[in-house]
Amino acid sequence: QGCSVCGRPRVHPAMRLGGRTATVAGLDLGTLDATAGVVTGTGVQLVQNEVSKRQTPAVVAFGGRKRFVGDEAAAVLKTHGRNACRGFKHLLGRKADSPEMDTERFWSLAPITPCGRDGFAGYSVTHKEEQKQLSATAVLAMF
Numbered sequence: 001q002g003c004s005v006c007g008r009p010r011v012h013p014a015m016r017l018g019g020r021t022a023t024v025a026g027l028d029l030g031t032l033d034a035t036a037g038v039v040t041g042t043g044v045q046l047v048q049n050e051v052s053k054r055q056t057p058a059v060v061a062f063g064g065r066k067r068f069v070g071d072e073a074a075a076v077l078k079t080h081g082r083n084a085c086r087g088f089k090h091l092l093g094r095k096a097d098s099p100e101m102d103t104e105r106f107w108s109l110a111p112i113t114p115c116g117r118d119g120f121a122g123y124s125v126t127h128k129e130e131q132k133q134l135s136a137t138a139v140l141a142m143f
């Protein structure tokens with residue numbers, strides 16, 4: 001069915017899968033914040049987080065046996081700063097010993113360390129009373 005005024009389809013044909021309508025979502029991961037959106041019949045709707053904000057701080061923090069994400073992680077930065085990962089998109093796909101990591105080490109709250117056999121950059125944090133090396137990919141997946 002098309003629009004009664006202009007005749008254009010209400011749902012883009014690429015969003016139809018075998019008679020069903022697919023939901024298209026997007027994530028904008030910035031250095032400090034992330035924003036999520038969903039395509040609807042009327043345009044893009046930005047998704048609000050649990051505290052009714054459209055932007056969520058791109059932070060993952062660890063404290064004791066808990067993991068904090070987004071606004072909750074930003075709130076505990078002062079108490080768990082050495083166990084907080086932010087700016088993790090800058091570490092994705094980079095080796096821990098590469099020269100550009102010097103700048104990232106300056107701004108990072110948690111120590112940046114090589115993770116796994118490939119030597120890609122990640123974070124050294126204490127979680128559940130254990131010292132762990134988390135790759136930037138793993139931190140992104142937690143976010």
